[in-house]
Amino acid sequence: MTNESYENVILELRRGVIVLAVLSQLDKEQYGYSLINSLKDHGLEIDQGTLYPLLRRLESQGLLQSNWRIEADRPRRYYMLSKEGRTLLPRLKDEWTGIVSMMEKML
Amino acid sequence: MRMSINLIDTYVSEIGRHLPKKTRADIEAEIRSILQDMLDERCQKTGKPVDEEMTLDVLKTYGAPEIVASTYVGERYLIGPRLYPVFITVLRIALMVIGILAAMGLGVAVYQTTLSPLNTFDTIIKAITNFGVSVITVLGNIVLIFAILEWALYRAGTKVDLKGLPKEKGWDPRSLAKVSSPNQIKIGETTLEIVGCFAAIVIFNFYPQIFGLGNLAGEVWYVGFGSGTIFPLLSQAFFYYIPYLTLVWALTIILDIVLLRIGRWAIITRIFSIGLKVVNILIAVAMLAGPSLIAVTAPTVTTVFGDAQGASLLINLLTDGLRILLWISIISGSIDIIRTIYRTVTGSKRILPA
Numbered sequence: 229m230t231n232e233s234y235e236n237v238i239l240e241l242r243r244g245v246i247v248l249a250v251l252s253q254l255d256k257e258q259y260g261y262s263l264i265n266s267l268k269d270h271g272l273e274i275d276q277g278t279l280y281p282l283l284r285r286l287e288s289q290g291l292l293q294s295n296w297r298i299e300a301d302r303p304r305r306y307y308m309l310s311k312e313g314r315t316l317l318p319r320l321k322d323e324w325t326g327i328v329s330m331m332e333k334m335l
Numbered sequence: 336m337r338m339s340i341n342l343i344d345t346y347v348s349e350i351g352r353h354l355p356k357k358t359r360a361d362i363e364a365e366i367r368s369i370l371q372d373m374l375d376e377r378c379q380k381t382g383k384p385v386d387e388e389m390t391l392d393v394l395k396t397y398g399a400p401e402i403v404a405s406t407y408v409g410e411r412y413l414i415g416p417r418l419y420p421v422f423i424t425v426l427r428i429a430l431m432v433i434g435i436l437a438a439m440g441l442g443v444a445v446y447q448t449t450l451s452p453l454n455t456f457d458t459i460i461k462a463i464t465n466f467g468v469s470v471i472t473v474l475g476n477i478v479l480i481f482a483i484l485e486w487a488l489y490r491a492g493t494k495v496d497l498k499g500l501p502k503e504k505g506w507d508p509r510s511l512a513k514v515s516s517p518n519q520i521k522i523g524e525t526t527l528e529i530v531g532c533f534a535a536i537v538i539f540n541f542y543p544q545i546f547g548l549g550n551l552a553g554e555v556w557y558v559g560f561g562s563g564t565i566f567p568l569l570s571q572a573f574f575y576y577i578p579y580l581t582l583v584w585a586l587t588i589i590l591d592i593v594l595l596r597i598g599r600w601a602i603i604t605r606i607f608s609i610g611l612k613v614v615n616i617l618i619a620v621a622m623l624a625g626p627s628l629i630a631v632t633a634p635t636v637t638t639v640f641g642d643a644q645g646a647s648l649l650i651n652l653l654t655d656g657l658r659i660l661l662w663i664s665i666i667s668g669s670i671d672i673i674r675t676i677y678r679t680v681t682g683s684k685r686i687l688p689a
Binding site: 260 | 362366368373406
């Protein structure tokens with residue numbers, strides 16, 4: 229496997245967990261840049277071009293809610309789990325645990 | 336600082352140019368806010384104030400405006416995956432028809448041209464050129480029609496690529512049996528009908544005199560269409576029916592779009608379809624019973640081309656040909672109505688639980 233193929237597979241693997249990772253960090257409200265840093269602190273580096281459209285998509289799906297707030301003389305958009313998102317997150321976590329357990333047995 | 340703000344403004348505005356109007360302002364505001372956050376972080380890390388170099392670096396890191404915009408917009412198609420196979424089928428059929436017509440036209444033209452190598456070569460070159468122009472025109476029109484259809488389906492919310500997990504889970508293999516069911520619509524046939532009706536509306540309403548008699552190289556006369564024709568072929572009596580036919584074609588397009596959207600026949604759409612076919616038959620009967628639909632007469636053609644026998648034969652062929660076409664339309668329409676009624680009955684039986 230070439231380096232490029234390896235990186236593509238890794239990218240695919242990571243892409244699969246981004247939604248869960250993002251939702252897991254938004255039980256308290258965060259603006260986009262702080263969310264990127266929060267994910268980075270946990271070891272998940274996510275491209276901005278991936279994150280912001282994803283946040284908008286999750287919001288349009290009703291899993292997140294957002295509001296604009298003026299801070300230090302400039303507006304910032306804060307994202308947070310919606311009611312639906314809060315209901316869904318524990319189910320997603322269970323699903324994730326199941327996947328990990330299954331893969332551990334498989335590998 | 337001022338320079339940095341100008342750079343950000345230009346950058347954000349460039350991204351905005353590639354975004355839909357509806358969400359543009361919101362996304363622009365968000366990107367502006369993100370860029371400010373990135374600059375703030377760099378200031379803190381380096382201990383320097385924001386300058387042009389730092390701003391340029393941040394913008395470079397954030398990405399080219401077109402690429403940033405594309406991440407918000409998602410994939411868009413001129414002709415999407417749902418319509419593409421049908422588009423290719425229609426295109427193949429259209430190209431085949433043009434090819435056959437061009438070959439026939441070339442055969443007739445070469446046969447009627449005075450046999451000399453130069454004339455034959457000239458005729459062949461003209462035919463190839465006409466074929467090329469026809470292919471480009473037809474290709475352009477088909478792409479345009481499918482693009483409009485794609486846009487309409489997109490607006491109607493029937494994007495194929497949104498097959499979510501719940502739908503996959505809820506999929507019933509027994510639905511495969513419905514493929515051969517009389518209620519299953521034929522996508523290719525339906526799309527072809529839309530294209531045909533659209534073409535008919537455009538041709539007969541905007542280019543009514545496109546069909547006519549023309550002469551080739553001042554010697555050979557022919558029945559065809561295009562700017563080279565001299566006498567309009569169809570009479571005023573024919574154009575009297577155009578508003579009614581246009582209405583039927585437009586309603587057929589609407590019906591077909593509805594069918595493509597819901598994917599199967601229902602009793603109401605069958606009844607509507609029968610209604611349209613009945614109106615079509617009535618128009619055909621009225622055309623048969625009414626005044627001649629052919630405008631040119633044998634004496635007119637003879638005056639110009641001087642071939643009385645040929646002219647008379649041609650006019651008879653045209654008149655009888657049109658009558659035969661109308662009869663075929665009436666008979667096939669009647670058969671279609673009977674078949675539709677049969678399918679309505681059998682279709683409604685099949686969907687009832689056993």
